[in-house]
Amino acid sequence: MPLIKAFPGLRPANGRAEDVAAPPYDVMNEAEAREMVEGRPWSFLHISRAEVDLPVGTDPYSPEVYAKAAENLAKMEQEGVLVRDAKPCFYVYRLTMGEHVQTGLAAVASVQAYDNDRIKKHEFTRPAKEDDRVRQVDALNAQTGPVFLVYPSAVAVDDTLALIAEGAADMDVTAADGVRHQIWVADDEKVVEQLTREFDAMPALYVADGHHRSAAGSRVGAARKAANSKHTGEESYNYFLSVIFPHNQMKILDYNRVVKDLNGLDKEAFLEKVEAAFTLEMSDTPVKPAGTAEFGMYLDGQWYRLSLDPARIPADDPVARLDVSLLADNLIEPILGISDPRRDSRIDFVGGIRGLEGLEARVDSGEMQVAFSLFPTSMEALMAVADAGEVMPPKSTWFEPKLADGLVSHVLD
Structure with missing residues (x-):
């Protein structure tokens, strides 16, 4: 056949x-x-x-x-x-x-x-x-x-x-x-x-x-x-x-995240926890990540650039190395308390075709409290996951x- x-x-x-x-x-x-x-x-x-x-x-x-x-x-x-x-x-x-x-x-x-x-x-x-x-x-x-x-x-x-x-x-x-x-x-x-x-x-x-x-x-x-x-x-x-x-x-475009609340944290406590895993810089303009392990974050009308400590990036796991996994494993789950993004109603996903202004609109309206912009998953990364017989996290790619x-x-x- x-x-x-x-x-x-x-x-x-x-x-x-x-x-x-x-x-x-x-x-x-x-x-x-x-x-x-x-x-x-x-x-x-x-x-x-x-x-x-x-x-x-x-x-x-x-x-x-x-x-x-x-x-x-x-x-x-x-x-x-x-x-x-x-x-x-x-x-x-x-x-x-x-x-x-x-x-x-x-x-x-x-x-x-x-x-x-x-x-x-x-x-x-x-x-x-x-x-x-x-x-x-x-x-x-x-x-x-x-x-x-x-x-x-x-x-x-x-x-x-x-x-x-x-x-x-x-x-x-x-x-x-x-x-x-x-x-x-x-x-x-x-x-x-x-x-x-x-x-x-x-x-x-x-x-x-x-x-x-x-x-x-x-x-x-x-x-x-x-x-x-x-x-x-x-x-x-x-x-x-x-x-x-x-x-x-x-x-492949970025597939971004928005979250309804800070998991009971106030803004200062949340930022302090984020800084324990990421280098955190304020930005005067919307942050479109330039490479892997870099993220934009929009909170309370302010953009931030997040850079993950390279020591936190797994060397040989094609799923855990994905940017969607790095954000989930280092911030969304441990800090925001979302362990199952497929079923948790506190998180939603925004395709990159809507632009960074789509993220700002969701937060500025009060519907969501924080947004994250991601670097797009590469086709090579997708193929590596498939070749390994593994499964990507939900909403990893937007074609x-x-x-x-x-x-x-x-x-x-």
């Missing part, structure tokens, strides 16, 4: 990509999704967030939502808004956000490789979110949300993708956030064979974003395999929809730009 395969994608008909393309299903709330579909009858949100077509307050996990999603997908196919390619293809996918450009490959990835940890993970998943994705795939009989994978940059692959992307794109959409999404259909059999072979020679791929979607792909594949007495391994359910980018083109939903889907025959 190859690591990746070409597939006959279900995608917008010529001239319809702009009508269909939508942000990922999990980056907005219901109210925002309802606003986004106003005047857009063919937005893919009618499939990925089908509650927008049901009464306000409908449980997004109710059977009616999945049934509505299937109805909407069928309608988009019947109306010719979505069409399926006649033969297996790869799809070169380029994202452009300002000066940043990354070019990857939309393909289906092997469930077997995922189960055998050749497609490596770095996060735990939550059962409720996994169940949701499984029900969505089963209702649609299609995988519509691609898993964001990374491959160790390989010159031959990178060059092939860049060459394909020299011509006019088959789909070219600039989203409301200014990110440009371009897709080129790669259906030449020799190119398909070459890319399949070159990816198969790679030791591993890495899940960057989409752990619940990849886990759901594995679960759907296992269930359908068990139900198929004539299973061969060639069935479409043995693969899950992915877009795969080279690791050195990835853009930008995001993939769009609806530009190519994988039908399960």
Whole structure:
């Protein structure tokens, strides 16, 4: 079973990509999704967030939502808004956000490789979110949300993708956030064979974003395999929809923290405890850390620069060396008393796309008392954690730009 395969994608008909393309299903709330579909009858949100077509307050996990999603997908196919390619293809996918450009490959990835940890993970998943994705795939009989994978940059692959992307794109959409999404259909059999072979020679791929979607792909594949007495391994359910980018083109933003209170400490006592582990300097400007083991802190209208004592940085533990771990282990847990950031309501997380002003706003409003800015986790650090078979702390990475939903889907025959 190859690591990746070409597939006959279900995608917008010529001239319809702009009508269909939508942000990922999990980056907005219901109210925002309802606003986004106003005047857009063919937005893919009618499939990925089908509650927008049901009464306000409908449980997004109710059977009616999945049934509505299937109805909407069928309608988009019947109306010719979505069409399926006649033969297996790869799809070169380029994202452009300002000066940043990354070019990857939309393909289906092997469930077997995922189960055998050749497609490596770095996060735990939550059962409720996994169940949701499984029900969505089963209702649609299609995988519509691609898993964001990374491959160790390989010159031959990178060059092939860049060459394909020299011509006019088959789909070219600039989203409301200014990110440009371009897709080129790669259906030449020799190119398909070459890319399949070159990816198969790679030791591993890495899940960057989409752990619940990849886990759901594995679960759907296992269930359908068990139900198929004539299973061969060639069935479409043995693969899950992915877009795969080279690791050195990835853009990871900081993933910052805000905390509601000082754990019963007054400001002076809190700062005294912080100074026991960090070098603490006041700053006249917002602090965007310049390197690892450096943090910004915003408290009572004042920014501080925190530098961790190098002796506190573990030498050989890929998880404990992460900046999110260093902050948690030296400040958030011992001083602020937050030991389980997954469940503790006193802490929240702010993606770097919102900027340092997003941190200031949360504190200045009185909602939160202190904020911390972090240096972004590197792709190499993520891969080291995955290679070690370890799991990163929650909210360690914020990838930008995001993939769009609806530009190519994988039908399960």
